[in-house]
Every structure is written in C-alpha cells, then in structure tokens.
Amino acid sequence: xxxxxxxxxxxxxxxxxxxxxxxxxxxxxxxxxxxxxxxxxxxxxxxxxxxxxxxxxxxxxxxxxxx
Numbered sequence: 001x002x003x004x005x006x007x008x009x010x011x012x013x014x015x016x017x018x019x020x021x022x023x024x025x026x027x028x029x030x031x032x033x034x035x036x037x038x039x040x041x042x043x044x045x046x047x048x049x050x051x052x053x054x055x056x057x058x059x060x061x062x063x064x065x066x067x
Contacts, residue, residue: 001009025031030038 023031024033026034
C-alpha cells in the first residue's frame with residue numbers, strides 16, 4: 001500500500017465514521033440515540049403502569065378472599 005493509497009483509505013474511513021456518528025447523534029433532527037432514549041422512557045413508564053395494575057389487582061384479591 002502506497003502512501004497515497006493509505007491516505008485515501010484513512011480519509012474514506014473517517015468519512016464513514018462521520019456518517020455513522022451523524023446517524024447516531026443527529027444532524028438537526030433527533031438521532032438514533034435520542035429515539036432509543038425516548039423508547040426506553042416509554043418502556044419504563046409502561047413498566048410502572050403494569051406494576052401498579054398488578055398491585056391493585058392483588059390488593060383487591062386479598063381483600064375479597066380475606067373478608
């Protein structure tokens with residue numbers, strides 16, 4: 001590999017890395033990381049809703065069979 005070929009390879013690799021980083025972080029629009037963070041927050045909220053529903057149902061069952 002000559003010096004010029006190596007330089008072209010490095011420039012090409014850096015361009016691909018820049019494209020991937022822009023895709024992840026975003027370029028004026030939310031990137032993939034931002035979208036993933038939003039999806040995780042939705043799942044966490046859903047988890048708390050399911051936990052509350054299970055606790056409510058178990059409390060109702062407990063009171064129904066206790067009294």
